[in-house]
Amino acid sequence: MKLFPNMIINFHKVWDSKWMERVFLLLKNIYNIVSLEDIEDYYYKGKELHICCHITFDDGDRSFYTIAFPLIKKHQIPVSIYVSPQIIKSGKNFWFQERSHYNQEVFRFIIYKKYPYLKQLNPKIPLITILNSLTLEQIWELINEYRLFMHIGEEQGAYMSESELKEVYDSGLVAIGAHTQNHPILANETEQTSRYEIQSSILELSDMLGTQVKYFAYPNGIPSLDFGEREMDVLKTMDIKLAFSIKNKSFTKENNPLSIPRMVIETNGSLTYIVSKLLLESKADKIKRIVLGKQAKDYREEVRELIINNQPNYSQY
Numbered sequence: 001m002k003l004f005p006n007m008i009i010n011f012h013k014v015w016d017s018k019w020m021e022r023v024f025l026l027l028k029n030i031y032n033i034v035s036l037e038d039i040e041d042y043y044y045k046g047k048e049l050h051i052c053c054h055i056t057f058d059d060g061d062r063s064f065y066t067i068a069f070p071l072i073k074k075h076q077i078p079v080s081i082y083v084s085p086q087i088i089k090s091g092k093n094f095w096f097q098e099r100s101h102y103n104q105e106v107f108r109f110i111i112y113k114k115y116p117y118l119k120q121l122n123p124k125i126p127l128i129t130i131l132n133s134l135t136l137e138q139i140w141e142l143i144n145e146y147r148l149f150m151h152i153g154e155e156q157g158a159y160m161s162e163s164e165l166k167e168v169y170d171s172g173l174v175a176i177g178a179h180t181q182n183h184p185i186l187a188n189e190t191e192q193t194s195r196y197e198i199q200s201s202i203l204e205l206s207d208m209l210g211t212q213v214k215y216f217a218y219p220n221g222i223p224s225l226d227f228g229e230r231e232m233d234v235l236k237t238m239d240i241k242l243a244f245s246i247k248n249k250s251f252t253k254e255n256n257p258l259s260i261p262r263m264v265i266e267t268n269g270s271l272t273y274i275v276s277k278l279l280l281e282s283k284a285d286k287i288k289r290i291v292l293g294k295q296a297k298d299y300r301e302e303v304r305e306l307i308i309n310n311q312p313n314y315s316q317y
């Protein structure tokens with residue numbers, strides 16, 4: 001067995017250029033860094049990959065352009081990013097970014113006021129876990145109520161502009177895939193909304209880039225909790241070749257190319273932590289649970305069940 005199996009790595013926002021460069025160099029030391037095209041050839045043309053890694057970034061945060069992209073050019077590292085054409089065009093935020101600076105206690109108060117039955121949940125359950133169990137419409141309603149309560153307006157947009165996106169694409173080092181329009185947890189939405197979010201993001205992004213988009217990453221990405229067969233079927237009709245989930249696992253030919261696991265590397269994690277995670281794969285989750293107790297995603301089922309019992313028209317499947 002190889003010490004370091006093939007791995008797809010996922011980053012989001014980047015805070016620190018020094019950290020990013022150290023991580024890039026670490027990955028370059030361990031692995032052969034391959035492009036998304038290589039991954040496509042691995043699944044569709046029998047290409048073999050050994051001790052390889054592909055690097056991905058989700059959401060299209062501006063820090064990708066300002067911090068990661070200069071380093072990608074400097075070290076000639078092929079990567080892929082997954083973005084929403086609507087967010088890029090409008091200059092607005094995804095819901096989770098919009099609320100990222102909100103006062104947690106006040107926001108929790110707003111949520112409990114609207115959904116009193118959620119008060120019976122363990123107060124240790126993070127707010128994001130509750131929000132990840134709601135629909136887009138419910139989340140934006142809560143954000144609007146918070147804004148009214150706090151007398152505040154919209155936050156400043158945190159994502160790349162269309163010209164920045166085109167610049168990174170033109171570098172030839174950055175492959176681009178779709179990531180829905182509004183970042184819903186697809187499994188929480190009706191079939192119609194889920195289909196719209198996937199299809200329109202692929203069509204609009206293809207239009208923006210002047211080429212057929214072939215790649216996709218599921219928002220939040222946990223298989224069966226965040227997406228399922230229904231979403232994979234829509235991707236097939238859109239001729240998507242590769243779609244990425246989130247799971248601390250290496251990738252193999254056994255994977256469904258529409259549910260390829262990626263390991264999330266939390267920003268600013270130490271190099272020792274990163275290497276341990278790459279070595280341990282899913283065992284790292286088990287260790288974290290033993291040391292720190294239940295993790296955010298462990299509570300999702302519990303929250304989902306409570307919501308379904310209290311909202312009979314809830315559309316989850």
Ligand SMILES: [Zn+2]
Nearest residue numbers: 058059219220
């Ligand atoms: Zn995302």
